Amino acid sequence: MSSESEILLNELKKLGFEVLVDNFSEELISAKKIAESLTETMPDLHHMYDEPSNVFTPKKIDTNNNE
Amino acid sequence: MNDLHWLTIKQASEAIQSGTLSPVEYTQALISRTEQLDPKLNAYIKFTPERALSDAKKAEEAIAKNKSITPMTGIPYGLKDIIDVEGFETTAHSKILLDNISRTNAFVTNKLDSSGGILMGKLACHEFAIGGPVFDLPFPPARNPWNINHHPGGSSSGSGSAVASGMLPAALGTDTGGSVRNPATACGIVGMKATYGRVSKVGVIPLSFSLDHVGPMTRTVEDNALLLNAIAGYDKNDPSAEQNQKIPDFTEFLQKGVKGLRIGLIRHFYTTDLKADDEMCKAVDNAAATFTKLGAIVEEIQVSPLSHFSSCNSIIMYCEALSIHDKWFRTRPNDYSKATRTRLMPGFFIKGEDYVNALRTRTKLTQEINNEFRNVDLIMTASSMEAACRIDEPETVARTYPRQARTVFNITGHPACAIPTGLSTNGLPQGFQIAGSYFNESTIYQAAWANEQENPFRYEHPDIE
Numbered sequence: 001m002s003s004e005s006e007i008l009l010n011e012l013k014k015l016g017f018e019v020l021v022d023n024f025s026e027e028l029i030s031a032k033k034i035a036e037s038l039t040e041t042m043p044d045l046h047h048m049y050d051e052p053s054n055v056f057t058p059k060k061i062d063t064n065n066n067e
Numbered sequence: 068m069n070d071l072h073w074l075t076i077k078q079a080s081e082a083i084q085s086g087t088l089s090p091v092e093y094t095q096a097l098i099s100r101t102e103q104l105d106p107k108l109n110a111y112i113k114f115t116p117e118r119a120l121s122d123a124k125k126a127e128e129a130i131a132k133n134k135s136i137t138p139m140t141g142i143p144y145g146l147k148d149i150i151d152v153e154g155f156e157t158t159a160h161s162k163i164l165l166d167n168i169s170r171t172n173a174f175v176t177n178k179l180d181s182s183g184g185i186l187m188g189k190l191a192c193h194e195f196a197i198g199g200p201v202f203d204l205p206f207p208p209a210r211n212p213w214n215i216n217h218h219p220g221g222s223s224s225g226s227g228s229a230v231a232s233g234m235l236p237a238a239l240g241t242d243t244g245g246s247v248r249n250p251a252t253a254c255g256i257v258g259m260k261a262t263y264g265r266v267s268k269v270g271v272i273p274l275s276f277s278l279d280h281v282g283p284m285t286r287t288v289e290d291n292a293l294l295l296n297a298i299a300g301y302d303k304n305d306p307s308a309e310q311n312q313k314i315p316d317f318t319e320f321l322q323k324g325v326k327g328l329r330i331g332l333i334r335h336f337y338t339t340d341l342k343a344d345d346e347m348c349k350a351v352d353n354a355a356a357t358f359t360k361l362g363a364i365v366e367e368i369q370v371s372p373l374s375h376f377s378s379c380n381s382i383i384m385y386c387e388a389l390s391i392h393d394k395w396f397r398t399r400p401n402d403y404s405k406a407t408r409t410r411l412m413p414g415f416f417i418k419g420e421d422y423v424n425a426l427r428t429r430t431k432l433t434q435e436i437n438n439e440f441r442n443v444d445l446i447m448t449a450s451s452m453e454a455a456c457r458i459d460e461p462e463t464v465a466r467t468y469p470r471q472a473r474t475v476f477n478i479t480g481h482p483a484c485a486i487p488t489g490l491s492t493n494g495l496p497q498g499f500q501i502a503g504s505y506f507n508e509s510t511i512y513q514a515a516w517a518n519e520q521e522n523p524f525r526y527e528h529p530d531i532e
Contacts, residue, residue, distance in 0.1 A: 008415075008416070012415060016397045017396060017397055017400075019397070019398070019400055019401070020396055020397070020400040023400065023401065024400060024408065024412075027405070027408060027409050027412060028412055028415065030409065030412075031409060031412030031413045031415065031416060032413070032415075032416040034413040035385070035413040035414075035415075035416035035417050035421075036416070038378045038381050038382055038385075038413070038417075038421075039378075039382070039417075039418075039421045039424075041374045041375070041378040042375065042378050042379065042382070042421070042424060042425065042428060043371070043375050043428060043431075045424050045427050045428060045431075
């Protein structure tokens with residue numbers, strides 16, 4: 001197990017998932033790899049501005065404000 | 068009347084309303100059919116023949132008094148066991164919820180009840196609508212009626228199995244990444260995931276709030292439209308329900324034909340992004356050719372790679388699902404099946420920035436599909452990349468399960484329907500998908516019905532006696 005994985009599992013234990021980590025640490029490590037592979041297959045949005053519908057504008061805030 | 072179990076909703080409804088078929092006689096026939104077949108198919112978690120017969124008598128009385136008759140009056144149906152029925156357990160096919168008695172009906176249960184439908188029981192599914200066909204749960208997995216050694220798709224596995232085997236003419240499933248359309252394709256029936264917000268999810272155990280849909284599963288396109296007629300509608304208690312939607316009669320365009328309809332075929336999903344097996348590829352291409360023969364204008368279109376849609380769906384689903392399962396992961400992780408546990412666990416490792424990027428990607432992908440609908444009336448593509456594999460080979464199930472093109476329309480919220488095409492050389496069902504613009508399920512049914520009429524498969528049934 002890599003030290004990064006060990007740190008993550010310890011964090012999970014601290015968050016209250018002791019039984020899960022104690023019994024299923026190998027499953028958790030496999031799940032971590034699945035999560036990583038998913039993010040690798042996503043399109044790169046780092047240099048893209050969002051679609052207008054996803055951006056907060058004063059007009060939108062105004063529309064949503066009942067006062 | 069022979070073979071009552073193969074009557075469509077339409078046929079049974081006409082016979083019931085004309086007085087040639089009694090709801091009690093029809094229900095009794097399906098009870099007998101279920102008692103004969105369910106020990107082999109395990110489609111039911113809770114089978115309730117006494118209640119069904121009591122409801123059938125009420126339907127008979129209502130018809131005698133000509134009181135609020137609908138096409139669903141006297142029609143038996145089943146519910147995936149994540150949909151609430153007052154006084155019944157909603158187990159989600161899980162040890163964790165074995166004692167979870169529902170205090171109220173789900174919105175869709177009320178809709179079917181008030182339309183005169185007859186509840187036959189609660190149907191098997193994948194645990195919490197995400198696990199797989201596994202053997203380490205309190206209930207056995209449902210089987211595929213076309214070959215009981217194969218899985219029936221999922222997660223609405225019991226719904227697919229019960230409808231395809233003639234135990235029921237109608238069932239409801241739920242669909243977060245294809246869980247209505249997958250069993251529909253695997254079992255050779257019709258499954259519709261309507262527009263997000265079309266059907267209320269109140270009283271349904273959530274898997275992923277922003278991706279979940281409730282959907283009708285039937286043996287014919289017309290029946291599917293009739294069942295959607297019964298369950299669609301605004302529910303003030305469902306925050307995702309669309310208040311301003313108009314509810315048409317979804318059968319309105321059935322016989323209109325497809326001449327002049329513009330259909331965009333996304334071929335790269337099943338030929339390049341994922342490679343469907345030869346038979347499935349041919350099945351989808353043949354369905355497209357049928358549309359062309361009938362006068363539709365089918366043109367290949369290109370959108371983002373399928374992996375963008377499926378990864379986006381998975382990231383959002385893992386995060387939303389973990390927010391529901393968090394408490395049980397702390398206290399009862401041993402009570403999940405291994406398949407469910409491992410399918411939920413990636414949520415622990417999705418970073419905040421990846422979740423935000425998935426939301427941004429979702430907006431972009433949705434816009435992209437919306438743009439396509441400016442040029443075409445419908446979009447068609449594959450549903451599964453191969454027919455259902457054996458149920459007792461977990462590694463094959465795990466490998467083939469993600470090979471599908473259904474999550475696209477959970478991400479975008481567009482309506483999408485799985486339609487059968489026929490059988491593979493090893494006797495298992497195949498099919499394809501048609502999607503439409505928002506709240507345009509009627510045009511999907513219009514095209515699906517036209518395709519179905521050209522296909523002799525609609526007269527075929529599995530031989531399971």
